Amino acid sequence: MKRVVSLYLPNWPIDRLRRRLGDAAPPPEAPIVLVGRDRRRRIVTACNPAARALGLRPSMAATQAHALVPGLAPFDADLAGDDEALDRLALWALKHYAPICAADAPDGLAIDATGAAHLKGGERGLLADMEARLAAVGVQARAVIAPSYGAAHAVARYASAPAIVEDGEIGRSLAHLPLVALRLAPDLVQALGRMGFETILDLERQPRAPLTLRFGPEVGRRLDQAFARVFEPIIPVAAPETPLAERVFAEPIGAAETLERYAGQLVDDLCARLERDGLGARRLDWLCHRVDNRIEAVRVGTARPVRDRKRLTRLLRDKIETIAPGFGIERMTLTASIADPLDWRPGPSALTDVAAPDISGLVDVLANRVGAQRLYRVAPVESDVPERSVAKAPPLATPSGPDWSPDWPRPVRLFRSPEPVETLALLPDNPPTHFTWRGVRRRIRRADGPERIYGEWGRRDAELWAVRDYFQVEDDAGERFWLFRAGDGEDARTGPQTWFIHGKFG
Known part of the structure; x- marks a missing residue:
């Protein structure tokens, strides 16, 4: 199931300007306008919400903007700089979210998130993470995920509908959006408007042949792309300095054994490049370019920089079942989208030394199967309250800080929050004789305590x-x-004297 994200940046040029000016930027309530040239005319290329509230719009003549807002001090537009910054943002998204990302100038990114959303806790978590990261650096964004990029692009820019469009909901999400949401040329939108077409639903209900005869194939193509009836390729952005290995085939391939063999060859080539640069791979992106212009993407990560050919090949081999070769794959690329210097770790200094077990290989396999966010170790926190004395840490993090007190044993399973129980006990220091938990009454045979813990x-x-x-x-x-x-x-004052269960031993 294809899942594509449209990351819409409604104020991208303005946000870039504010970041560049820093403390010298005008306040948010002040109108900000960027002015550029369209042949011999000076026109407004971008404006912030405060300027829009005063009636200013992109494509408006600069003289008209000055007439509407006397004293307006516009800034010079930097269209080339905006596009270059958008490409850099696409590279950032490629490293953080998915192996297929591209700039969609002038105001967004296209991200093929198929099979990558679980790395951020699901689609909702993926979209929230994108918006939150950009908001933290002063960039307004709205992210929408849908089965096609055309649908995601339209909903992100022209609808207030939910940010997640499920399969089977495209028609309902696009029905009442304007024709411009289909990414049609302005003159084509005007021509359709003169014929009485106002919404996407108006076009979708019409027979295809008369539309194509009168307006050309573009209308039908954009409709099919939006409704996921045809595939719309996304050409991924790539950084020249990224370590890369490539294979081009004279005849398309598709058998799993063949894919595995060439994956090993790509890993060999990439490791040779990494060894020459003194690097180890932290993340690999394996792109399989099909003959029908689709790209099957696989992303795997490692907990530490790795240059072990067998380990990297195994990680890719575990993902072969997710690749749909279709009519065949004509080209493969393998890139180390994240590569760090490879640390050399000496072995035991004497025959009596015992080398610490290296579990990084196991961590890599599990993290790529269930998601890196779900894999962690428990680290102690300096706190007497049991639920505050544990915290999640990376699976390979070096133990540091305090350790748990050995004076009193703690249960293997500590509940997220204590659950109330019904019981009977003699006050103040006697243990209960029985308790009822989740509808089951249990008689207590042995007890030890009390262990008193004070509040913080x-x-x-x-x-x-x-x-x-x-x-x-x-x-x-x-x-x-x-x-x-x-x-x-x-x-x-010390508490309501009610009883709770907080964990189980064994």
Whole structure:
């Protein structure tokens, strides 16, 4: 299932200007206008929302803009610089999101996110991450994902519909959008408007032959691209300095064994280039160019810089099943989109030294199967409150900081938040005799405790008097649980004296 993102940058030239001016930039409520040349005319090329509220629009003559807003101080447009910056932004998106990214001048990016959204926690997380990262550097953006780039482009610019267009929802999402959303030429949009066509639905309902006869093939082509009836290729941007290996075939290939063999050859060529540059790959993008102009993309990553041919080949081989060769693949490219200097790590200095096990290969395999965001190790945090004493860390992070206290054992499974239980216990220090959790009543056979944990009053005033008394208990079936009472059993200020379960041992 194809999933394509349109990253729309409605104020790209203005945002670039504000970033360039820094503290000298006009305030957001001040009208900002960029002026450039169209042959012999000086026209407005871009304006911010404050300028639009005063009636200014792109393509308006500069003299008319001065007449509408006396005292307007326009800035010179830099169209070439905007396009170059958009290409650099596409390279940034290629490194962070997907192996197929391209600039869609003058105001957006096209990103083929097929199979890449899970790396950011799903499609919603992918879109939110794009918008948040750009907002953090002062660039306004709206990201929309759809089965086709034509649909994503139209919804991002001309609709307030949800940012995720599912398969089967293209017609509903595009029906009432204006014809200009199809990326038709302005004179063609005017000609269609004179014939009474106003929305995409008006065109979609018409027989194709009369439309093609009167207006040419462009209308039908754009409709088919938007409705995902034909494929629209995205030519990915590439940086000249990126390490790359390429294979071009005299005859198209498609068998899985053949793909695996040439993947190994590409890895050999790329590793030779990386070795010459003293680099190791952190991310590989494998692009298979099909004869029908489609591109099948595979992205794999590593936790550390790697130049091991066997390991990199294995990572690519695990992804071959995701490649649909169609009528055949005529060209392959393998790029190290992220490459870092390769650290040399000495082995044991003596025969008695024991080398630490290298689990980076296992981490790479698991991360590329389930997503790097889902793979982590648990690191201790300096806190007495159990749910605050753990944090996620990268799987290969070096242990640092405090360690957990060995005085009292902690459960193997600690719940995200304590769950209330019904129980009976003698106050203040006796363990409960039984408890009911999730509808099951359990009789306690053994118990140990209490372990008293005080609230962290430095974090919140509400924890100034807070107390928890923890007990390790075992039921008749031999299962062991971690229960606590909120309060010391005597003073109401320390807690409501209710019981909770916080984890399980084993």
